[in-house]
Amino acid sequence: MKKTVYIRFTIILLIIGFMLSVQYNTVQDPKTRDTRDIWAIRQELSVETETHSELLSEVYMLDQTILKYENMVNESAEFALKDTVEQLKEDIGLDEYTGPGLTIKVEPSLESIALGQPVEGISPDLLIRLINEINRFKAKDIEVDGKRIIYSSPIRDVNGKTTVNNISVRNAPFTIKIGTSTFEDAQKMYNQLEASTIGDDFYIDNLKLKIGEPEHKITISAFDQTINNRFLKEVPEGES
Amino acid sequence: MWLPLLGLILGISLGLLTEIQIPEIYESYLSIAVLAALDTLFGGIRAHLQHVYDDKVFVSGFFFNIGLAAALAFLGVHLGIDLYLAAIFAFGVRLFQNIAVIRRIMLTKWSERKNQ
Numbered sequence: 001m002k003k004t005v006y007i008r009f010t011i012i013l014l015i016i017g018f019m020l021s022v023q024y025n026t027v028q029d030p031k032t033r034d035t036r037d038i039w040a041i042r043q044e045l046s047v048e049t050e051t052h053s054e055l056l057s058e059v060y061m062l063d064q065t066i067l068k069y070e071n072m073v074n075e076s077a078e079f080a081l082k083d084t085v086e087q088l089k090e091d092i093g094l095d096e097y098t099g100p101g102l103t104i105k106v107e108p109s110l111e112s113i114a115l116g117q118p119v120e121g122i123s124p125d126l127l128i129r130l131i132n133e134i135n136r137f138k139a140k141d142i143e144v145d146g147k148r149i150i151y152s153s154p155i156r157d158v159n160g161k162t163t164v165n166n167i168s169v170r171n172a173p174f175t176i177k178i179g180t181s182t183f184e185d186a187q188k189m190y191n192q193l194e195a196s197t198i199g200d201d202f203y204i205d206n207l208k209l210k211i212g213e214p215e216h217k218i219t220i221s222a223f224d225q226t227i228n229n230r231f232l233k234e235v236p237e238g239e240s
Numbered sequence: 241m242w243l244p245l246l247g248l249i250l251g252i253s254l255g256l257l258t259e260i261q262i263p264e265i266y267e268s269y270l271s272i273a274v275l276a277a278l279d280t281l282f283g284g285i286r287a288h289l290q291h292v293y294d295d296k297v298f299v300s301g302f303f304f305n306i307g308l309a310a311a312l313a314f315l316g317v318h319l320g321i322d323l324y325l326a327a328i329f330a331f332g333v334r335l336f337q338n339i340a341v342i343r344r345i346m347l348t349k350w351s352e353r354k355n356q
Contacts, residue, residue, distance in 0.1 A: 005288060008295060010247035012284070012302055016277045017251020023270050026261050 093150040094227075097141045097220040100186045101179040104193070105210040108172045112206035119206075121171045124155050124162045126205055130198055131155070134178055137192045141179035141220045145169045148223040165225060172207055177220050186214035269310045272324050272331075276305040279331040282338040289345045305331075 036044075065084065072080035089095045108119045131149060134142060142149040147164040154166065161168040180186040190211060199209045262270060280302040287293040309327040316323025 004295065005293060006241075006243045008298060009244040009281075009284065012247075012277070012281055012298075013244045014247040014251035014254075016274065016281060017248040017253075018255045019251075019270060019274045019277060021252045021255025022260050022262060023267070023274055025255065025259055026264070026267055026270070 092227075093141060093148050093223045096222045097179045098217060099140075099179055100181075100183040100214065100216055101141075101177060101218040101220070102186050102190055102214045103212040103218065104176040104178065105212065106172045106174055106176065106202070107208045107210055109203060109206045109208045117206060119171050121162050122169060122207060123205065124157050126201060126207075127162060127164070127169070128155050129201060130176070133196055133198050134176075134189070134193075137189045138180070138185060139178045139189065140181050141177075143177040143220045145174040145176070146221060148221055150223045150227070152227065153223075165223070177218055179218065179220050183214060183216055190214050268324060269313050272309045272313050272327055273306045275328060275331045275335075276309040277302060279335050279338070280305050282335055282342065286338045286341050286345075289342060 068083070069077075069080050086095070090097070106122060111117075112119065127144065131142060131144070144164050147153075147167055147169070149164065153164060155162070155164050157163075158166070158168070163169065178186075178189060180189055190213065193209075193211050202209050280298070283301065284293065284298045287298070309324070309331070312327045313324035316325075
């Protein structure tokens with residue numbers, strides 16, 4: 001009888017001991033320490049502030065649209081809608097863009113010309129990198145060798161040729177046009193591209209980036225293919 | 241006498257060596273379960289010393305108390321009331337009472353032995 005009691009106590013104490021040590025392990029687990037210094041925190045703060053101001057400007061724009069709708073609802077709702085459609089078309093690149101921007105020329109590097117090396121086309125990876133870089137600097141519209149980049153533009157290798165929108169890109173030299181919201185943005189973009197290390201990446205591939213001066217007026221052609229829309233459907237007339 | 245202590249040491253070393261950790265959100269459940277287990281343990285020791293120990297009561301009490309305490313804590317989290325405080329209070333009070341009774345019994349035994 002006494003032995004079974006002791007065995008019971010032993011088992012219960014074993015469980016308690018296990019639970020205690022698990023609890024101890026959990027409590028003792030060192031929390032990840034915040035080791036950022038003031039500078040790193042300031043940088044993060046500045047990024048957040050930028051996001052904040054971007055969001056505010058977006059809110060302002062949407063407010064403007066609402067205001068426009070409210071103003072026009074009595075006069076002509078159709079006009080406001082058309083205006084929005086035009087604006088959206090311009091935003092996604094279905095309309096020609098005319099406005100401030102700059103032009104980048106991709107040329108073979110001087111070394112490759114001097115050494116007589118064959119000029120090879122730009123690789124899709126490099127082009128994607130450049131476009132990401134440009135987008136990071138807040139480009140509004142981009143055109144690569146006459147092909148307008150939209151949200152769904154594929155950049156890939158087809159049979160050894162780099163294609164944009166399924167049309168192949170010429171070997172260097174070719175031009176890349178970048179449209180920006182304002183002329184100041186174009187100037188900023190020019191400076192940022194000049195300071196960026198993207199030129200070095202091009203140099204590895206025997207290419208040279210010639211960044212043109214910001215211009216007040218450049219023209220970027222519209223996206224000339226049809227956009228496949230798989231998810232949105234038109235509402236039949238009479239329904240809303 | 242030494243067997244239960246061995247069990248405790250074995251349990252602690254098992255837990256420490258396996259380095260098992262539980263997510264932070266379940267920490268309160270485990271702590272309350274530990275408290276419930278300790279309460280049952282001291283209750284069992286007291287009952288044993290008072291010669292009223294019942295195997296079924298002890299084992300069922302152990303698991304039932306742990307389950308109840310965890311359930312109470314769970315309910316508390318979902319109702320937004322700190323219900324686990326009720327369990328801590330109940331178990332805490334009982335723990336002290338049990339330990340007091342154990343101490344008295346031990347003291348009586350000791351003084352009896354001294355007198356003999």
